[in-house]
Amino acid sequence: MKTIFVSGCYDLLHAGHVQFFEEARALGDHLVVCFASQDVLWRHKKRKSSLPDQHKAALLTSLRMVDEVVCGEDLTPGLDFETHFRRIRPDVLAVTADDQYGDVKRALCAELRVTYHVLPKTPPRFDPVSSSSIVRWVQAPQEAPLRVDFAGGWLDVPAFARPGAYVVNCAISPLVSLRDWPYERNAGLGGSGAWALLNGKEGVDAELQLGVGWQDPAVISESGLCVWRSGPRPVLDFKRNGDILQGLLALYWTGTPHDTPALRDLSRDYDRIAESGALAREGVLRGDLDQLAAGIDRYYQVQCDEGMVPLPTWDGTRACKYCGGGHGGYAVYLFTSAADRDRALSASTELRPIEPYCR
Secondary structure (H helix, E strand, O other): OOEEEEEEOOOOOOHHHHHHHHHHHOOOOEEEEEEEOHHHHHHHHOOOOOOOHHHHHHHHHOOOOOOEEEEEOOOOOOOOOHHHHHHHOOOEEEEEOOOOOHHHHHHHHHHHOOEEEEEOOOOOOOOOOOHHHHHHHHHOOOOEEEEEEEEOOOOOOHHHOOOOOEEEEEEEEEEEOOOOOOOOOOOOOOHHHHHHHHOOOOHHHHHHHOOOOOHHHHHHHHOOEEEEEOOOOOEEEEEEOOHHHOOOEEEEEOOOOOOHHHHOOOOOOHHHHHHHHHHHHHHHHHOOHHHHHHHHHHHHHHHHHOOOOOOOOOOOEEEEEEOOOOOOOEEEEEEOOHHHHHHHHHHOOOEEEEEEOOO
């Protein structure tokens, strides 16, 4: 009888594990699966096990291709299975091509004269997942806000970041979900960041890989009226709940979508963008809407100089600017009073009310 041995956390069983077990079992006649104990997971992965060890053992034992299940309790990193391995003395240790403990496993196999077999990558039968991605999916919120940016935009892109500068933005409602998205798409409201969060993904890295900035997933995850320090990664300077903006905000749909990554390298005045962030930060700090409006207006001047079409205004418009990269999408409006906003909403079907959102 040829015995095959595999080991891993197997914390949340998924189709990838089943495929690996089947391919390992095909190498011999008897498959032993060793899973890391709760204590090993806690010490080495810094997380709780998804199931008690007895339940996990029962699940693994029920798989038709698995002949024997043991629980690894040794505390040497990568070798939690060593005691069972020395006792069983299998013919083959099967591992995946990306095994991070290959060196210590090879050494153990060489000592015991066990064949170390790397299973080649084969096409997955289903979209690949991992235990950690399953956990993030389960923990993902059902709803998320989008965001409007008031000042300092583009200074969240690492290539354009400036020490001592600020990005000012605000999470907004109505909220969105995977099934209900009451806004236009590709519209400058941070939809890609919200989509990543709702799908249990790490939004900041995803945005940076697109060559744009981190402000969308940062404020959507944080919520509130936020001031961030310009830099390569999000660092919150301070925030408030946004009550000072209640009843005063609206979005204007320009009628055309926009693509922020495509606008990244256009020429623009980053000195004045930094000035806009400083003005808006002071307004948020003091709760002074005139000061916040000055920061918004300073940024809008930069957008007009960049070639964006001037936005329409209504009586009571305190300040306005394009959201995101501009040149289309939504524009955010700050009105002097709730009554002014209501009159503007009555005058235009392209305006819609929004409110600040803070968890």
